[in-house]
Amino acid sequence: MLNTDTMRPRGPLVIDIENITKHYVMGEETVHALRGVTLQIHRNEYLAIMGPSGSGKSTLMNMLGCLDTPSSGRYEFAGRDVSAMDDDELAAIRNREIGFVFQTFNLLPRSTSLRNVELPLIYAGVDPATREERAAQTLRDVGLGDRLYHKPNELSGGQRQRVAIARALVNNPSIILADEPTGNLDSKTGEEIMSLLENLYQGGNTIILVTHEADIAHHARRTVFLRDGLVESDALSEATEIQTLAFT
Amino acid sequence: MKRFLYELTESWKIAAAQMHANKTRSMLTALGVIIGIVAVTLMGTAISGISTGFDKSMAVLGDDVLYVDQQPWIRKDDWWNFRSRKKIKTEYADSINRMISASQNSNLLLAVPVCSWFRSVKYNENQVNNVYTMGTTSDFIAISTVDCVKGRFFNEIESRGGANVIVIGYDVADALFPSDDPIDKSVLINGQPFKVIGVNTRQGTFLGLFSWDSMVAIPLPAFKRYFSAKSESEIRVKVKDKTKLPEAKDELTGYVRRVRGLPPEKENDFALNEQQAFKSTLDPVKNSIAIAGLFITGLSLFVGAIGIMNITFVSVKERTKEIGTRKALGARRRTILLQFLIESTALCLVGGLIGLTFAFFMCLGIGAALPSFPIQISFGLVVTSMIVSVLTGLISGFAPAWTASRLDPVTALRYE
Numbered sequence: 271m272l273n274t275d276t277m278r279p280r281g282p283l284v285i286d287i288e289n290i291t292k293h294y295v296m297g298e299e300t301v302h303a304l305r306g307v308t309l310q311i312h313r314n315e316y317l318a319i320m321g322p323s324g325s326g327k328s329t330l331m332n333m334l335g336c337l338d339t340p341s342s343g344r345y346e347f348a349g350r351d352v353s354a355m356d357d358d359e360l361a362a363i364r365n366r367e368i369g370f371v372f373q374t375f376n377l378l379p380r381s382t383s384l385r386n387v388e389l390p391l392i393y394a395g396v397d398p399a400t401r402e403e404r405a406a407q408t409l410r411d412v413g414l415g416d417r418l419y420h421k422p423n424e425l426s427g428g429q430r431q432r433v434a435i436a437r438a439l440v441n442n443p444s445i446i447l448a449d450e451p452t453g454n455l456d457s458k459t460g461e462e463i464m465s466l467l468e469n470l471y472q473g474g475n476t477i478i479l480v481t482h483e484a485d486i487a488h489h490a491r492r493t494v495f496l497r498d499g500l501v502e503s504d505a506l507s508e509a510t511e512i513q514t515l516a517f518t
Numbered sequence: 519m520k521r522f523l524y525e526l527t528e529s530w531k532i533a534a535a536q537m538h539a540n541k542t543r544s545m546l547t548a549l550g551v552i553i554g555i556v557a558v559t560l561m562g563t564a565i566s567g568i569s570t571g572f573d574k575s576m577a578v579l580g581d582d583v584l585y586v587d588q589q590p591w592i593r594k595d596d597w598w599n600f601r602s603r604k605k606i607k608t609e610y611a612d613s614i615n616r617m618i619s620a621s622q623n624s625n626l627l628l629a630v631p632v633c634s635w636f637r638s639v640k641y642n643e644n645q646v647n648n649v650y651t652m653g654t655t656s657d658f659i660a661i662s663t664v665d666c667v668k669g670r671f672f673n674e675i676e677s678r679g680g681a682n683v684i685v686i687g688y689d690v691a692d693a694l695f696p697s698d699d700p701i702d703k704s705v706l707i708n709g710q711p712f713k714v715i716g717v718n719t720r721q722g723t724f725l726g727l728f729s730w731d732s733m734v735a736i737p738l739p740a741f742k743r744y745f746s747a748k749s750e751s752e753i754r755v756k757v758k759d760k761t762k763l764p765e766a767k768d769e770l771t772g773y774v775r776r777v778r779g780l781p782p783e784k785e786n787d788f789a790l791n792e793q794q795a796f797k798s799t800l801d802p803v804k805n806s807i808a809i810a811g812l813f814i815t816g817l818s819l820f821v822g823a824i825g826i827m828n829i830t831f832v833s834v835k836e837r838t839k840e841i842g843t844r845k846a847l848g849a850r851r852r853t854i855l856l857q858f859l860i861e862s863t864a865l866c867l868v869g870g871l872i873g874l875t876f877a878f879f880m881c882l883g884i885g886a887a888l889p890s891f892p893i894q895i896s897f898g899l900v901v902t903s904m905i906v907s908v909l910t911g912l913i914s915g916f917a918p919a920w921t922a923s924r925l926d927p928v929t930a931l932r933y934e
Contacts, residue, residue: 365848
């Protein structure tokens with residue numbers, strides 16, 4: 271079965287990680303969370319990072335999301351060396367290039383959906399009128415056009431996650447980084463969120479999914495499996511693999 | 519720049535939302551600042567009131583009048599060193615005036631003799647004791663700041679002739695004539711009748727310092743006629759230009775030495791007094807009151823600031839995850855720092871405004887209760903206390919805001 275999207279040529283390189291390590295000193299002990307991970311992610315990939323707890327997948331996600339810098343190794347984001355950046359430069363990268371979707375949604379409880387989605391635009395220095403227009407449009411895109419002025423506690427879990435996804439999308443980031451996006455949702459709502467992510471992927475977005483659930487990871491086109499701080503496997507899903515092979 | 523502006527607006531909105539969401543907590547914290555600002559503002563008002571009061575009392579003396587006395591007002595040595603000095607005679611005034619008119623480019627204008635002692639003044643059943651009673655000439659009006667609210671000062675004819683007329687201070691008039699018009703009434707001093715021809719404009723008393731309100735003035739010949747047995751004399755000399763006070767003093771010293779026939783080798787056996795002498799004695803007192811007062815009330819503001827700091831720390835702690843989220847979305851250190859600084863500043867500003875309002879009404883109350891105390895809130899004080907509020911907010915918010923801005927986004931996001 272030939273699927274059109276799998277036939278698309280690979281986009282340009284977005285994330286280029288080479289042999290990065292991360293260790294934390296905890297008291298007397300040094301914890302080696304990542305022991306040398308090499309990974310390349312291209313534009314418009316749909317990638318899942320899997321692994322049991324303690325495998326280093328959270329640490330890798332923090333690296334990918336520019337929330338943290340590696341202890342050693344090289345990390346280039348769209349050609350820029352991230353490992354040498356200071357806090358504020360990292361903040362700028364996160365603001366413009368990365369859209370975060372958290373397991374616990376992380377919405378500001380006292381702000382409306384609109385205000386929540388506007389937040390990254392404020393930090394980007396977008397003027398108020400454009401801000402509101404773009405935030406509202408993005409909310410409509412995720413199907414929340416009638417929930418602009420609702421606060422998180424007036425929304426269902428699925429709706430909250432949609433607001434969070436709109437917030438991740440609003441600044442047109444290079445990648446969307448979703449950390450267990452369905453972890454706090456029932457399976458039906460979870461499926462809705464996954465199909466929203468699928469739509470975003472079809473629409474040209476790059477999506478990185480961090481999860482420990484095989485069912486969820488199954489939605490991705492490529493799965494990176496981590497164990498003990500190392501990449502155990504990095505494979506395209508079956509259908510994708512065939513297509514890619516056919517093109518090379 | 520634009521982004522900074524948006525972040526600033528955003529921070530103010532967050533601050534307002536925070537206060538709205540935690541009304542009780544914000545109010546209690548602001549209370550510390552309110553009390554601090556009330557205390558500091560009232561103290562500031564009181565200090566400026568005291569200062570105004572001093573200056574007003576000083577104005578009685580006039581800053582362009584030199585006083586020739588037997589003793590200096592502020593004695594550095596013991597009084598018996600001065601006791602044996604020759605008395606000042608009222609006749610000196612005429613001699614000095616002659617010398618003034620004889621000299622060209624004199625720095626002096628006019629010399630007026632004043633005899634004084636404390637007397638009781640009586641009208642019917644009413645009596646006021648220890649009234650500062652002056653005997654002087656009609657020239658007095660030319661060298662003093664006194665003004666009549668009713669009637670007039672005595673004229674030259676009354677002055678020379680020593681008519682039994684009297685000009686009385688406002689408080690004296692008030693005590694002797696609670697309901698009557700004092701003009702043309704006859705009051706008794708030592709059994710001698712004097713016709714009231716003028717009442718001085720109210721000047722207000724302050725801490726029992728000089729005030730025209732409790733003085734009376736009669737023509738010099740009349741004073742000598744009845745009270746010469748016990749009195750003190752001085753010569754008051756008005757200078758032409760108060761910026762040339764030192765030159766005027768030198769000139770006057772020469773005149774008085776001539777009048778008193780002092781040979782050159784002898785030291786002055788009189789004193790030239792001026793308002794400045796009092797000021798320089800009172801100013802240190804005034805200043806130490808101000809410093810002590812502001813320090814003590816400043817402590818209460820300090821306690822308020824600690825409250826603000828504490829609550830900002832709590833706010834940072836309970837919103838750690840929010841800080842993490844904001845950082846993940848692109849908030850920079852400066853953004854977070856600004857946000858919490860503005861929160862603490864907003865609290866202080868609200869506290870300051872409420873405090874200022876309280877202080878304003880308290881000042882009105884004090885002003886109504888103690889009319890003689892010159893108390894009023896000045897625009898400068900309002901601005902100052904607002905600046906102090908903002909500074910309090912910035913200083914007390916800095917440590918927590920700094921902590922927040924330095925939070926590691928990974929740790930902050932994981933915080934529950």
